[in-house]
Amino acid sequence: MKLTEQQVLHVAKLARLALTPEEVSTFKRQLSAILDAVDELAQVDASTAPRAPSGPEGLAHLRVDVVHGEVGTQTALANAPQVSGSSFAIPKVLE
């Protein structure tokens, strides 16, 4: 599968990644080569495939829905790039 430049830009938009023109060109070439290689999956007859597994053996434990070990506001904010009072700060969303 060969990707076009427009497809690369569309995927970058979905992935929230700003790409340089050089990256667009490199990814167009590299992702096309990778997709060519994985296109062999189309040859596989998967009509007899069992339902995809969803968890490990014995996975049946859900813990009681009780809050414990919470980190607290100051600890949670300690790694934030920018804070305002007890909140994470972001640029203005509405003008």
Add this chain to the structure above:
Amino acid sequence: MKTLAQAAAALASGQTTSEALTSDCLRRAKADPFKAFLALDETNALAAAKASDTRRREGRALGALDGIPVSLKDNILTEGLATTAGSRMLEGFRPPYDATVTARLKAAGAVVLGKTNLDEFGMGSSTENSAFHETRNPLDPARTPGGSSGGSAASVAAGLCFGSLGTDTGGSIRQPAAFTGLVGLKPSWGRVSRFGVVAYASSLDQVGPLAHTVEDAATLLSVIEGVDAADATSSSAPKTDLSSLRAGVKGLRVGLPKEFFVEGMDPEVASSVRAAAETLRSLGATVEEVSLPHTRYALATYYVIAPCEASSNLGRYDGVRFGHRTNDARSLKALYENSRAEGFGPEVKRRIMLGTFALSAGYADAYYRKAQQVRALIRRDYEQVFQRVDVVLSATSPVLPWRLGEKLDDPLAMYLMDVLTLPCNLAGLPGLSLPCGRASNGLPIGAQLLGRPFDEATVLKAAYALETALGLQFAATGGASTHAAR
């Protein structure tokens, strides 16, 4: 002394102290020419060592790991100690809590020396994709130690610690172990808690040990394994029964999958694995050829599923709550797009792009859904083979450690290096790599043993027998791999 068991015996007999061992390890790690570590935690390591010595003096020693210096891959959270996952995105991030595996090691008295280098977020096979520096192979510094747990492997192989925890999503414990002459174990999916481990591909990721011997790896597994209320995907299966570790392989049925002797495989690797099979046969095992017909699709399956899960998991790095934030954030959209563009390296961006595409409208059925179906077929291949044999033996890597820089320009060539380790993750099996031979250039050759889900005991038993029979030893260049007793 070199192994964890030897260090534990020296501590138990009073021949040395944890403080002496830890000081020695820290001194070596600070002068490490292979650059295994991203960060050392000198103050806390020495404090933990002294506390261990006090416990021992007072007759309260905790067990085989008490006072033993270990390292952790830098995608495993350590409270208050920087955890970067090898990425600029997390530079300076100090976790507010320990991963469950970190907490379990500490509770067993282990001394955490520091954090080891990795390919960014675990994405790579050579540790050259770290945002900070590359790590060299202690057995030949011109070559890669493998990846992504290359720093963990180098830290053990160079004698900077007695064991390490890595993570394995497609071979990232087993391949570095093979490249550095170590034992590396990827437990069954669900065997070890992933709570507090930086997520790459959640249905494939597992934490496991790298160590000098099978016994050391088993000791580390016994401390970190077991159900964890904080990880709903951790299994309540009984812990690994190690009582049969030395029981031998008489009557064990070993399968040699014909599809694992791939085109382009180094002939020395292939012959070494066949010789290992003969060794097992001479010890009383039966060896038969088996077929895992969907093996040829494992690479394509992995390189759809892992990037899809990565694109979702790495969505959390948005420059808001933690991690890198751009200075160019005129709008919320620019904040997201520029923070991620600046914080992620090229391989991470490539996999996020690939996964986002494979999950996008119009393509998800052809790629993601199809890959999940093929994954189920791969898993079924193993279920059928494990009705006939107890373990599957193959090479860990089709090639010997390559020279640094050799494969950096071609991502697809690098992906091909994972071809023998990926199926184990796709099928959720336990997989172990151990040295099975020495190539003509002196480098180690790794053999991989796969077992039934949650049957680590049989894999370890077979590995122990092979290790004992082969008696291989590998030394870091400069003879830096053994510690003198005090």
